[in-house]
Amino acid sequence: MVLLVSDDMQQRARTLVEILQQWGLAVESRPVSHTDGDAVRKAVEAVLAERKGERVVLNVTGGTKIMALAAYEAFRAAGQPVFYVDTDSDEIRFLWEGPVLPMANVVDTTTYLRAYGYKMTEVRESVPDAWAVAARTMGAQVGRWCEALLALNACCEGVAKHKLATPRPVEYSAGMGEVLSLLERHGLVRVEVARGRRYLRFPGPEELGFIRGGWLEVYVYDLVRRMEGVLEPLMGVKCLSARGVTNELDVVFTFRNRLFIVECKSGKGKHNKGMPYKLDAVRDKVGGLFGRVMYVSVDRMSDLEYLRAQEWKMQVVQGEEIAALPDILQAWTGAGRRGEG
Incomplete structure (x- = not known):
């Protein structure tokens, strides 16, 4: 496997290489410019020349548009296959001849966080x-x-x-x-x-x-861990970024290679103020492009905060809605698809 890596992604690429090598894959990375299409095309052509006579496949999902288009051009000229990952359907789709392949559910919580530069420093143990x-x-x-x-x-x-x-x-x-x-x-x-x-x-x-609010985390965690297809559900997680910033995640898990984060609050509404901003930052830094967040609160948010959360595509479960959380979690994750859940 060859990774084409722009300057700003070098650190993340090193982490990804380590993960892939631990999975038994032979991996190398090559630096490229994310703004110079001609240089990217030449780098791709060099990779193809080194593997002349072999079947080489391009994953065109990541990178900038310039990188993707330049790599696509080189592969198209060489008659080699190109695919992208359809994240809506969790399928691998080839751009011309080739099958539609289902994505395997393989990335657990530890691996996901690690790929985004986070190391877990604390995890709450299961309760009696x-x-x-x-x-x-x-x-x-x-x-x-x-x-x-x-x-x-x-x-x-x-x-x-x-x-x-x-x-x-x-x-x-x-x-x-x-x-x-x-x-x-x-x-x-x-x-x-x-x-x-x-x-x-x-x-x-x-x-x-537990009584001050831990019960709500335990309730959510207990529901999540019994959902089919969920990988490595955890609660009370503290994770440290490469820059030394600690984030606290009440409940976190992966499902179909996406990270799901649930924030729980069992107190009065003062805790709800500014919550959409906090969740948006956590989703961006920890969850990445495909991360999802849910806010579960015994007290109700203000109308303004609720509308802001909805506009930013955050799932909010509050008050009496918590009783329906088993069904809400299934719908939120998509666990009911493909016979799961």
Whole structure:
């Protein structure tokens, strides 16, 4: 395999070469100008001359238009096949004679992030089964428990991790009793009564983190990991760029060689302000051209923020819609196609 690489893509190309070599492929890269079509054509002709008598195939999907057209011209003149990747149908299509081939689902999350220059430095481990069960129930009941879940999140904000108890009594809004009963049954919290008022005590900082909002990440992760065709679903990921910038991803996975990122928020709407800008930056830097982002929030976004997210083609799931997340995830990823999901 020969990669034609412009100056600004040299670092990424070195990473790609390492990945492809680990997959058992013989790879070399050659520098070319992304603005000089004649130089690109001559570089391609040199590659073809070195392999005279062999069948050489050009992938014309990447690169600049000048690079693609110059390479295409050289291959067309030599009578060699050219193909491109149709990302809408996940198919490899030849520009003239040749079959239509399905793209294999092979790129996992670690490989995808690495190809974009990111190294994972932290990944949250799976939670106990009982916590996942609690998260499923909370997600399914968001429509009835929305106000209680938001109030519980706010109540936990003032809890010191070393004391692990709420400094203020818990107000029993609609659904709060049911939520706390569920959490107590699964060993996640204990309700204590003092002077006729109810306070919460947490067994440990992990349980506190779960109730403060971790439950929503667990709910999304639990749904994703049970979807057919998904590769390497992860939650609580921290990844470091080549420039030393850390990005935090609540839930991330790959499906059909695309990266899907889900941001979760279980608190009041102050967390929603400016969220489309954040998600757009993460999608651009971490997900690349084919990355996709979803925002899942117990509280609802403002109309302006929601419209902005829609305009920027971001999937938003909020409030009572979270109960329908299993179907929404299937539609968002396209997992129902080709008999999957």
